[in-house]
Amino acid sequence: MISINPLQVFLWTFRRKEHDVVNLYNSLSPLMQLATNNNMLNFGYWKNNPADPLGAQNELCKLVGEMADLDSASIVLDVGSGFSVPATCWKSQYENINITCINTNFQQLLLSTKLVGNSISNVKDKSYSLLQTDNIRFVNATSTYLPISNNSVDRIIALESAQHFRPLGQFIRESKKVLKNNGILVIAMPVTRNPSNLSSFMKLGILSFTWASEHYSLDHVKSAIINGGFHISEIQSIGSYVYDPLTDYYMENRKYLRERILARYPSYLEKILYKSLLKMKQVSQKGFIDYVLIKCKPSGPNQE
Numbered sequence: 001m002i003s004i005n006p007l008q009v010f011l012w013t014f015r016r017k018e019h020d021v022v023n024l025y026n027s028l029s030p031l032m033q034l035a036t037n038n039n040m041l042n043f044g045y046w047k048n049n050p051a052d053p054l055g056a057q058n059e060l061c062k063l064v065g066e067m068a069d070l071d072s073a074s075i076v077l078d079v080g081s082g083f084s085v086p087a088t089c090w091k092s093q094y095e096n097i098n099i100t101c102i103n104t105n106f107q108q109l110l111l112s113t114k115l116v117g118n119s120i121s122n123v124k125d126k127s128y129s130l131l132q133t134d135n136i137r138f139v140n141a142t143s144t145y146l147p148i149s150n151n152s153v154d155r156i157i158a159l160e161s162a163q164h165f166r167p168l169g170q171f172i173r174e175s176k177k178v179l180k181n182n183g184i185l186v187i188a189m190p191v192t193r194n195p196s197n198l199s200s201f202m203k204l205g206i207l208s209f210t211w212a213s214e215h216y217s218l219d220h221v222k223s224a225i226i227n228g229g230f231h232i233s234e235i236q237s238i239g240s241y242v243y244d245p246l247t248d249y250y251m252e253n254r255k256y257l258r259e260r261i262l263a264r265y266p267s268y269l270e271k272i273l274y275k276s277l278l279k280m281k282q283v284s285q286k287g288f289i290d291y292v293l294i295k296c297k298p299s300g301p302n303q304e
Contacts, residue, residue, distance in 0.1 A: 036053035042082075042188075045059040045241055074154050080164065100137040156184075157186050163216060186296070225294065233296065
């Protein structure tokens, strides 16, 4: 049984500083792994009726890869890479790309190298650590300081991670620095639909506490992108193919999933997860939250 201190979880969720997010994921990632029966950490894209969460998550990776035009890319950064499962999916589909996974969570990076299953070299300097496999590089660094040469990257992808980046604008500016002038930035993330702080709390209900990230509005994200030196070439709103079917899958399989979860977690956590999913579907249908894919291109020369 995994021991969870509810007060710690509340403080991590409330403060949402970088080390809080790391602690939260280290404590609760196994909960998502149990619920989905795999190591992918995204909500998935359920439009084509995938059979299970892994199928939906692979569909989301595929959609993001297509939006990022990975077929014409060479050097790719996956920022906030989780356990690097999306990176392995892209690498298997686009063999010519070289991927660097950047994650502030060193524990996740170590597990990522085991999942990829190749030989590892470890290089350290004053600012970050680098783990290298035969196919993918893993860099332990923050999204607001990318230890990558300027104008050297074809694509940057933040798949369901940018909602944790704070300040978001700093990540956008860092992306502008390291991208080539013809590069592409793709962000996939949950957003709110511009409620005020008070109405956001009232509309989101339990999600105000269990949605353990910044509650960025779509307008805020778009403003950060434009002010960071990009123009937006495409936005896809896919919330109805994310939140509703994910909740339906859990409801239909709750008995089985609950048994798996209760084998390692206290029962109150499963109840919170259940109520949060119900609320997520409700506020999605009311248009209070959405899930967006945003494709951006530099709007001018990068700064040396």
